Amino acid sequence: MAERKEATVDEPVRLTTLDMARFVADGYLRFDAVVPDELNRGVLEELSALLGRRSDDPGPFQPRSGTPLADCYPADSALRRVYELPVVAGAIRSLAGENPLFDHHAIHFNPAGSPRVQDLHCDAAIDSGDPTFDIQLFYFPRDVGEGEGGTRFVPGSHIRNIHENSVARYQHFAGEQFFSGPAGTILIFHQGMWHAGQANPSDKHRWMFKLRLNPTEPQVRLWDTSDYDEVTTGPWDHMFATTGEGRTVAAILRKMHPWSFDGEYRIETMERVRLWRYLSGDADFDVDWYRTRIEGRAGLLDGADA
């Protein structure tokens, strides 16, 4: 995470421009142990009580889709306090705005020794082709050790338009990750992230609470933009010419994931640029001139359809 401005107590700590660029390049952000132990314990009690209830069983922890996040969980509940933590609330607002709506949540409980494993998938059906997106918070209220079967996910896969578990045939990816980390860690995924729950070979129960949120306003410059000008370069920023290396949005969007390489890397970069143009509101932004050159030539046709 980049250095943030100091915030007063309880004021949401918004993401920086570079954080946002990392989200666009990787499809996720990670916040280690952001939830204190006391809250983790409280959440585990609440989730234990919820486990086994039908999702359409009305109750204080069973919000309906379309409920504002602020109204989803009781005021004195641990779950509500988790999403009001300044870093968590700031990340949610940076990505999904002031008033995101509850889409659904799910308790992913995999008991010790369980062989249950999901196929690789992304959530929901094929999404629209526009760059708007939902976010999904994967919250781990207990430690997940290395090799204990934490969520498998494929960084960078979020920009690929696929249908749910039609990607199940991909058993292994170079560079894929299996979550492990301390209690209270939250991953925030772009809706398109390919992921799968894993078996639990450990001797302790594993918990993950997933929350999907829908934005209700354009996701344009909702983060802390105080570093924006400093880290933003123009469309001239080209890897074969003058490259703005280091701490720039372009340098981050140029990231090559281990499973990508040369085959489609440049198209992936173009897709990231498309998403960044939406988020930044800068229609001229580009990385490596890929979109700019095509858009420039389009003007040569002068109405003729070649």
Added chain:
Amino acid sequence: MSVERQQVLQLYTTNSSFASHVVAWAFHDGSDGCGPGIPDRGDASPYISGLDALRDGWRLIQMSQLLPPRSGDEHKVSYLPFEFVLERIVEIPEALPPNFEDNRGVH
């Protein structure tokens, strides 16, 4: 008495060349573990390239076609485009009962 079983290996490579690097893979073992496995290279792919797999006794039975993008989809990415399917026929001591165990969960 021995019987034959098929093993299937799917390789996804960095470009359309069978000799390019493997970046994703899947292994389906009709011998249920009684035949040879694939090299264990930790988190890295079992074979560096498709050619590397041929040298280990695999036979190529299908490769993905090269299709131009549909109009309007020129700058979209979706499924991995460079797929190679290989097989290996192995002999195992005797027929095993099919393993119907399915641990996949719902989403």
